[in-house]
Amino acid sequence: MAWVTDFAPTTSELDTCIDCGLCLPVCPTFRVTGDESASPRGRIAAMRAVDRGLIGVDDRFAEVMDLCLQCRACEVACPSLVQFGRMMEGARAEVTAQLPDWKAFATRTVFGRAIASRSAVVLLSWMVGVAQRAHVTGVLPGAVGKVTALRRVPLPVPTTAGHEWLPDGEPVGTVAFLAGCVMDQWYSDVHVAVIQVLRTAGYRVVAPPNQTCCGALAAHEGAAYDAAKMAARNVDAFAGYDLVVVDSAGCSAHMKGYGHWAAGGADLAERVVDANEFIAALIDEGSLPKVSEGKVPIAIQDPCHLRHAQRIVDEPRSILRAAGYAPVEIDPAGMCCGAAGAYQLSHPEMSDELGVRKAVQVEAAGLPRVASANPGCEMQLKTFLADGIDVVHPIEVYWDSVARHK
Ligand code: SF4
Ligand code: SF4
Structure with missing residues (x-):
């Protein structure tokens, strides 16, 4: 058994790698470990071995894939235009599908299901906000303790989806806005700043009510079928808007790849702009x-x-x-x-x-x-x-x- 999902890396995708190794010096995990299996070329070799039926998707394969940060620095260095991020999402989907352990179950529950539920995210954010005010976040163990570095979550917890904002004068146009999964609650000041800048440029800003999480975390963690559902829901939610402004880099990058995730996804991907590129262009043309x-x-x-x-x-x-x-x-x-x-x-x-x-x-x-x-x-x-x-x-x-x- 090689691959079992529709998301697996294809033979033609894998064959774009010419094994030149130019990606190795820019790969953070290779830089830290010096290990070929922790490099883009090594990971592609492992994917090829599965694709050719030489090995199966086993614990070692999962370990090699899981250490990748999915930072995509290797794509920039690659002379052969290897779509590494896409292939890695496919490999992760295979690991989740073929090694259905407690970790795969937890991954699907948290990044595939809970994160797509606005009420679940609001409840979690409310708990974080209460913990911050009770000064108990500092006692959380290990990596979870990084929650102390979060901005203070506003209480009551704000939500952007379902709202719209008008400029002072006649609108020059309308843009849709992605609320995101945790941006609303954990980085609400960034949302406020982006919306106010867009209003200043004369735009009406609409955050459609039926949108959901972009699905990037689900895709990265191997919950591919859930990621596809989220993409499909957003294709419907953002239909009819010429531009969709996204102010989290992980979300805008993922939505620009929606062509791989949903029917109609390529069309939405064309309309997605990261807030940085949109606002910089507005400054450049003199609208801001x-x-x-x-x-x-x-x-x-x-x-x-x-x-x-x-x-x-x-x-x-x-x-x-x-x-x-x-x-x-x-x-x-x-x-x-x-x-x-x-x-x-x-x-x-x-x-x-x-x-x-x-x-x-x-x-x-x-x-x-x-x-x-x-x-x-x-x-x-x-x-x-x-x-x-x-x-x-x-x-x-x-x-x-x-x-x-x-
Ligand atoms: S995406 Fe993975 S393989 Fe590529 S540079 Fe980043 S850590 Fe290395
Ligand atoms: S730079 Fe591109 S072609 Fe060269 S080894 Fe890395 S992924 Fe393969």
């Missing part, structure tokens, strides 16, 4: 103001799903410059910070090693602020950075500057 020339230095960290998966690099820097800041590079290679969604929980040692390395890079800049455009990266940075360094979102910084100069 440049507050000043950009003089205050600020370190900048690139989320993998912005930099590697979507190749969005200049845009957050343009937004910071328009807010009056001068971005300072900390890592031209954009190495993963180790957050990687649920990876922080499943592989705490590798996640922490990469978190420490990233913190060293940020601290070397010697600045009091670092900008990062993804909630998972923010949490990871706050966990490992020395006291006195703030982590901020580029669009929050921009909205703060615009609001102060209104």
